[in-house]
Amino acid sequence: MEMIVKDGFDGLSMQKLAKAAEVSPATIYIYFKDREDLILQVFEEVNGEMLKATIKGFDPDMDFNEGMKVQWFNRAEYFTKHQLEVQFFEQLRYSPLYDKTISIASKAFGESMSKFYHNAIDRKDLLPLPFEVFWATAFAPLYQLVKFHTQGRSYVTKNFRLTDEMMEQTLKLVLKALKP
Amino acid sequence: MTTVFKPKTTDVLVFKTNIRYKKDISRVAPLLSAEEKIHCWNVDLGDIDKVLRIEAEELTTGQVTQLIQQAGFQCEELTD
Numbered sequence: 001m002e003m004i005v006k007d008g009f010d011g012l013s014m015q016k017l018a019k020a021a022e023v024s025p026a027t028i029y030i031y032f033k034d035r036e037d038l039i040l041q042v043f044e045e046v047n048g049e050m051l052k053a054t055i056k057g058f059d060p061d062m063d064f065n066e067g068m069k070v071q072w073f074n075r076a077e078y079f080t081k082h083q084l085e086v087q088f089f090e091q092l093r094y095s096p097l098y099d100k101t102i103s104i105a106s107k108a109f110g111e112s113m114s115k116f117y118h119n120a121i122d123r124k125d126l127l128p129l130p131f132e133v134f135w136a137t138a139f140a141p142l143y144q145l146v147k148f149h150t151q152g153r154s155y156v157t158k159n160f161r162l163t164d165e166m167m168e169q170t171l172k173l174v175l176k177a178l179k180p
Numbered sequence: 181m182t183t184v185f186k187p188k189t190t191d192v193l194v195f196k197t198n199i200r201y202k203k204d205i206s207r208v209a210p211l212l213s214a215e216e217k218i219h220c221w222n223v224d225l226g227d228i229d230k231v232l233r234i235e236a237e238e239l240t241t242g243q244v245t246q247l248i249q250q251a252g253f254q255c256e257e258l259t260d
Contacts, residue, residue, distance in 0.1 A: 024259065026193075029231065034226060035224050036224075
């Protein structure tokens with residue numbers, strides 16, 4: 001994954017990878033059919049880890065505000081500590097392989113989120129919205145904060161660090177916006 | 181009922197080739213598919229080395245090189 005992030009997909013050759021891993025190219029080809037197969041299998045594993053980190057301590061039956069808070073802190077924790085993985089996901093997003101990654105993405109996670117979402121609507125904690133509107137409102141503010149944190153600066157602050165207080169403050173606004 | 185598993189000796193052979201395009205693959209395809217010892221094969225066009233990967237039983241690298249040359253291409257085995 002480090003090599004993919006550094007050299008890009010086009011720069012990845014099994015020869016180079018084999019050298020870095022100190023195995024023969026033949027060995028790599030025993031496990032992977034081709035380059036695409038390798039990238040998709042790496043994606044599957046990394047994506048699985050990311051989702052596992054996201055739902056740590058999360059339960060779809062949780063109160064909406066509580067569940068959102070758990071996910072916000074989990075996502076912030078993962079994305080600030082796994083820069084390499086984040087870059088890898090970004091690269092995939094703009095590659096022709098992206099369509100294939102969507103079909104791999106975990107069904108269990110989707111079902112859990114869907115249950116959480118519908119519970120919240122039934123309990124009148126959440127406005128019924130098109131999925132994309134809900135998702136953008138619920139998580140995009142968090143991702144922008146994480147981005148500032150990763151860059152270490154924002155448009156106006158030279159040394160920016162994301163704090164728990166800031167996250168809680170932002171989450172409060174988001175929850176207010178999503179309330180019926 | 182008991183199932184008897186035949187011991188399989190499938191090997192994976194990999195070669196660096198100059199097979200560069202899909203139309204090249206269609207030229208080697210008839211030859212490789214006709215070889216009964218080959219279970220399956222593919223060419224990794226995404227890789228710089230255009231690696232031909234073959235799963236086969238008791239097939240020598242010499243036989244593969246010959247087949248590929250018949251189709252008008254070059255290949256050499258990837259080793260350590």
